[in-house]
Amino acid sequence: MSTVNTFDMGELDTFPKILRHNAQNWPNDIAMREKEFGIWNEFTWQDYNNRVKWLSLALKDLGIKNGDAIALLGDNRPEWVWGEVAAHAIGCYSLGIFQDSLHEEVIYLLNKSNATVVIAEDEEQCDKLLDLGDQIPEVKLIIYCDPRGMRKYHDPRLISIEKIFQQGQNIEALSPELYDHYVDATQAETTAIYCTTSGTTSKPKIALLSGGNFIKHCSSYLRADPRNAGDNYVSVLPLPWIMEQVYAVGQALIARQIVNFVEEQETLMADLREIGPSFVLLAPRVWEGILADVQARMMDSTPLKQKLYNFAMKLAEQAQKQGKKSWLAELLLMKALRDRLGFSYLKSAATGGAALGPDTFRFFQTIGVPLRQLYGQTELCGAYTVHKADDIDYDSVGVAFDCAEVKVINTDNEGVGEVIAKTVGMFTGYLNNQAAYDDDVIDGWMHTGDAGYFKPSGHLVIIDRIKDLAKTSNGLQYSPQYIENKLKFSSFIGEAVILGKNRPYLSAIICIRFSIVAKWAEQKGLAFTNYTNLATLPEVYQKLTEEVQKVNETLPDSQKIHKFILLYKELDADDGELTRTRKVRRSVIADKYGDIIDSLYSDKNSVDIDTVITFQDGSQSRIQTQLQVATLINNQADQATLTTTSKERKVS
DSSP states (O other): OOEEOOOOOTTOOSHHHHHHHHHHHSTTSEEEEEEETTEEEEEEHHHHHHHHHHHHHHHHHTTOOTTOEEEEESSSOHHHHHHHHHHHHTTOEEEEEOTTOOHHHHHHHHHHHTEEEEEEOSHHHHHHHHHTGGGSTTOOEEEESOOTTOTTOOOTTEEEHHHHHHHHHHHHHHOTTHHHHHHHTOOTTSEEEEEEOOOSSSSOOEEEEEHHHHHHHHHHHHHHSOEETTOEEEEOSOTTSHHHIIIIIIIHHHHTOEEEEOSOGGGHHHHHHHHOOSEEEEOHHHHHHHHHHHHHHHHHSOHHHHHHHHHHHHHHHHHHHTTOOOHHHIIIIIHHHHHHHTOTTOSEEEEOSSOOOHHHHHHHHHTTOOEEEEEEEGGGTEEEEEOBTTBOOTTSOOEEOTTEEEEEESOOTTSOEEEEEEETTOOOEETTOHHHHHHHEETTEEEEEEEEEEOTTSOEEEEEETTTOEEOTTOOEEOHHHHHHHHTTSTTEEEEEEEOTTSSSEEEEEEEOHHHHHHHHHHTTOOOOSHHHHHTOHHHHHHHHHHHHHHHTTSOGGGOEEEEEEOSSOOOGGGTSBOTTOOBOHHHHHHHTHHHHHHHTSSOSEEEEEEEEEOTTSOEEEEEEEEEEEEOSOHHHHGGGOOOOHHHHHHO
8 A cells, every 4th residue: 555645636625525535446445443342343435435425414404504513522433523524514613522521611612613413422421411401502403323321312302323324325315416516515715623722721712724724734744754545543532632633534534544443441552452553642641651551560570570671671771872772672571562552563653732751752762662742733733843753852842844834932042932833724713702813823823822942953842831931939940841741750640730930949739640559559568448548648658759859859959849749639620620631720720729739838747638529420529638748858958059040941
């Protein structure tokens, strides 16, 4: 099969046109697989096109008009993608909603977009919609994909996707040319995709993206990181996210990759190994989780295996520094480890959506995973920088695509300033929010709000959000994200929030990685009942103190962590503490945990907690505990010695 480096196919400038072209020319080639009940079900390009065709015809027959919005709510499934392409085929807008969105988030997005149709995965998502009642007045049709548990519902808006497909087939039998008429009428320049932004500071905005420019942008990415027809891609990250749109929809159509949908998130690693993908895109938290799992397995292994692991890693690291590959390390560890992880056939791998710590990045490169860092925004059609295969820089996010322009403006004397960019896939506005567009786009350039600089090699380095860069009360500047990523390299730390703005020193709120710390505690014979109880054990505090001290040793004096506290719960997107792409909402943390933060900047050795946690099913649990404040540095003794240099500031 030929490598797809470019995409210049004349009038094939919308998703439905490319899909029809693929079905006409490669009807029996596999386009998708979905694992269900342990079995991989395959869909050819003809199957893919037929489902989109039938869905399109039925929706039009049910009164859906050009310019309506069709929302997609559920986990990554073939029906999700079929629904999106069908929406474009009949001149509608597709709007992805994260499957774990809470009721108020769903209300906001459905009403903001005036969605008339929701394609919902299963009973759980239908329950969510039906509970909203007349709060979503524009929704006229709810199409459910999984019929299990749906017999008890009698809402007139509900209809199964199988009935939709049958209705579409009946229409096709009567009017065989009708679907082609719809597809031929699709236009590259019209808005096709409503894509939500991450919403780190407020409710997400809805970016407007055209299908034609989306395709051009995806084609540019393929020139930077080529794919082969028939390559396997495993769709893991949520489809509403812009980058999963790029891979599972745009690139898959253009390069004819096979998109594989795992059975459940819990079966991800097993399913990865079964497929042996050619390419994966995983969020930093997933890469961090894989690293933590490797480290946990080594904790459980025999002393001999631990010695072999450490020996092989040292060999690989030494060879890597010399630009070589250690055949002995490959033989002893790397080949078997990649196979265990399902990465034996990887040609390329990527991380995006948030920053990945350089130490974690280096680990995967060391074991032979061809990992590359991406950088971009929803408004610019996702990523527009990437590492080249032979030019990896652990501190950078690579170089720009050929369709993108990137600048750093308002620089200081070290070259650090705000990153601005424009791409061929750039959005045309925010839905019903011209003021926000005018704030973000000036003279055709998107002002990202990120601080960064260019290395002499041309690599772009992203430091942090400009608004998150902060100074202590002593005027010492630091980047929270840089230090947080160093902390999260420890397998014992799941999440961390660095504090210190306008305070005398840096401190941290840390969430333990429960699976790893629990395993460690069991090995030590420590008794615990749940996350909260485990996080308060003195032995756990001692272990985490050792982990934080290791990070402190790598930091300049001005950026060392003086105190930390182990939070009684994990940070959660449902509680507003994280975005749906797992970025920390710092303002929420500051408001919600103000008493804990104050205790880190006082003489207190502990803080009493009495709070109620609400779970996804609505149940509540009261937590009463006492959190200890761990002190690593005597502030009064060391404060006078803290200094910073411009070099230190630039590195962080």
